[in-house]
Amino acid sequence: xxxxxxxxxxxxxxxxxxxxxxxxxxxxxxxxxxxxxxxxxxxxxxxxxxxxxxxxxxxxxxxxxxxxxxxxxxxxxxxxxxxxxxxxxxxxxxxxxxxxxxxxxxxxxxxxxxxxxxxxxxxxxxxxxxxxxxxxxxxxxxxxxxxxxxxxxxxxxxxxxxxxxxxxxxxxxxxxxxxxxxxxxxxxxxxxxxxxxxxxxxxxxxxxxxxxxxxxxxxx
Amino acid sequence: xxxxxxxxxxxxxxxxxxxxxxxxxxxxxxxxxxxxxxxxxxxxxxxxxxxxxxxxxxxxxxxxxxxxxxxxxxxxxxxxxxxxxxxxxxxxxxxxxxxxxxxxxxxxxxxxxxxxxxxxxxxxxxxxxxxxxxxxxxxxxxxxxxxxxxxxxxxxxxxxxxxxxxxxxxxxxxxxxxxxxxxxxxxxxxxxxxxxxxxxxxxxxxxxxxxxxxxxxxxxxxxxxxxxxxxxxxxxxxxxxxxxxxxxxxxxxxxxxxxxxxxxx
Numbered sequence: 001x002x003x004x005x006x007x008x009x010x011x012x013x014x015x016x017x018x019x020x021x022x023x024x025x026x027x028x029x030x031x032x033x034x035x036x037x038x039x040x041x042x043x044x045x046x047x048x049x050x051x052x053x054x055x056x057x058x059x060x061x062x063x064x065x066x067x068x069x070x071x072x073x074x075x076x077x078x079x080x081x082x083x084x085x086x087x088x089x090x091x092x093x094x095x096x097x098x099x100x101x102x103x104x105x106x107x108x109x110x111x112x113x114x115x116x117x118x119x120x121x122x123x124x125x126x127x128x129x130x131x132x133x134x135x136x137x138x139x140x141x142x143x144x145x146x147x148x149x150x151x152x153x154x155x156x157x158x159x160x161x162x163x164x165x166x167x168x169x170x171x172x173x174x175x176x177x178x179x180x181x182x183x184x185x186x187x188x189x190x191x192x193x194x195x196x197x198x199x200x201x202x203x204x205x206x207x208x209x210x211x212x213x214x215x216x217x218x219x220x
Numbered sequence: 221x222x223x224x225x226x227x228x229x230x231x232x233x234x235x236x237x238x239x240x241x242x243x244x245x246x247x248x249x250x251x252x253x254x255x256x257x258x259x260x261x262x263x264x265x266x267x268x269x270x271x272x273x274x275x276x277x278x279x280x281x282x283x284x285x286x287x288x289x290x291x292x293x294x295x296x297x298x299x300x301x302x303x304x305x306x307x308x309x310x311x312x313x314x315x316x317x318x319x320x321x322x323x324x325x326x327x328x329x330x331x332x333x334x335x336x337x338x339x340x341x342x343x344x345x346x347x348x349x350x351x352x353x354x355x356x357x358x359x360x361x362x363x364x365x366x367x368x369x370x371x372x373x374x375x376x377x378x379x380x381x382x383x384x385x386x387x388x389x390x391x392x393x394x395x396x397x398x399x400x401x402x403x404x405x406x407x408x409x410x411x412x413x414x415x416x417x418x419x420x421x422x423x424x425x426x427x428x429x430x431x432x433x434x435x436x437x438x439x440x441x442x443x444x445x446x447x448x449x450x451x452x453x454x455x456x457x458x459x460x461x462x463x464x465x466x467x468x469x470x471x472x473x474x475x476x477x478x479x480x481x482x483x484x485x
Binding site: 122124 | 279320321378
């Protein structure tokens, strides 16, 4: 078992989940309650990573974040080093790759809240921030939990995007799935099996948590 | 409306509204003043009653119009003035009032009192819960309440911030007649004591008579007539009584069902 890859993967998944929720909650709120005509375009763009082959996404990110493009050069200027083949690059890539897994459940969760509840909060003089913190987020807590679990698990198991952006640098960009790929390449099937069981267990646990919460919420 | 009270003394309207709005093919154009402490907005379903209330409350911005509440303009589309819904101080109980399902009854009633100090807030909530006889339910969640209790809590929550006007959009339509009558009579007394006027949406003649109100009849987005209930709704009341067999029956009428007639004054 490559423990270094395990810790790196857990760090990547935790950071990606946290940052992604910070981006996806306001985005999903806008998609659920906004009135702009551009919503369909943004929703389609946010769902695209679900259908796009991870290697294609990884390739475009590699080009976009590299020194050949203006955004890439700006990013290098800001953080002081190339984003490609670094942990920061992995976080950016993972966030984009897992975006639909956060936006979809969150948008559904916000949309399911009765408009009368929102009207009541507005009429009682609550600010937008207070409505979000005291009404919308608590009512969408199951969707937030689902989004968090899906993002975390999806990041743990990603391969194509990670390989394209990060390569295979031990301690920097080698995640569990890359480590497992290396193990298979080197015919270390027993180690690959341990890694595979771990990845399988994490995915199964995540689904049990999501469905368990759902059943509990329906009973309440 | 001539701007004069029943005794010929000019009255400042609690609320003056001159509204124009379009929703798809529905065209709303109404203009009225509220001078009676209890006014019923009467009309069939789809006449535009709820839209009028939503515009006054600030939930919908009309195409054009002006609203003055207690002598202060809260909306004037021409000048671009539009006081946000939460700052208009309007209590609004909708047809399907939605209590916050994740909050206890106490927290629901407390929600609109954020500008008060914690002590004042506690005191006001206790007062409102006692007044609407839901004190013992304060730690329950909305889903644990009966229909009548739910409506009482919705009223307590809407009235806790002491609004300048209370608007009710058929909030008791799902309740049985006795419960509706009991809540309505208590509410009218309480509002009168605090001089809070009410605008009540209904399509029930008996309900309008019960509150002895001024009535505004709206049909197809237009104001048909406004005046005291006995003048405005008398033809409808007689028609309804005739249909129930109470009056004007050419043949000996069967004994009317008490449960039907007891609702009519």
